[in-house]
Amino acid sequence: MIKLIDLPKILDDRGNLSVIEEMTNIPFKIHRVYWIYDVPGGEFRGSHALRETEEFIVAVSGSFDINLHTGKEERKISLNRSYFGLYIPKMTWRMLDNFSTNSLALIVASKGFNEDDYIRDFETFINQAG
């Protein structure tokens, strides 16, 4: 299930701290971490589904929208705080857009990068999501 997950927020006069721990805050073991940054105004990222990879996305800076399709339902979720994130199960179409200036999307993934895991054609996704 697509799920917004609150992360621990350790407030401190020296600055706040949040954390993602595998199998505690998110329901998978972390294999890979990548981030998307310097997105020009009006651009979008993603626009694919992953066959076997689960991901968790945090807007560690700024904000952006995640447009989701499960094969049955569409949803749009805005991320705009560094203390919660979106869990995206495998076989979920996602497209990220509406990036604010200087936004930073942190993505933790359950598997390593493998182009064979991608479905980049929406019609193929809809057919396979069945």
Ligand code: TYD
């Ligand atoms: P891609 O996932 O297609 O970006 P988007 O999220 O916008 O669809 O990745 C863009 C390029 O970066 C692609 O050529 C593959 C490469 N890449 C890696 O080498 N390792 C990674 O972990 C990721 C996510 C992408």
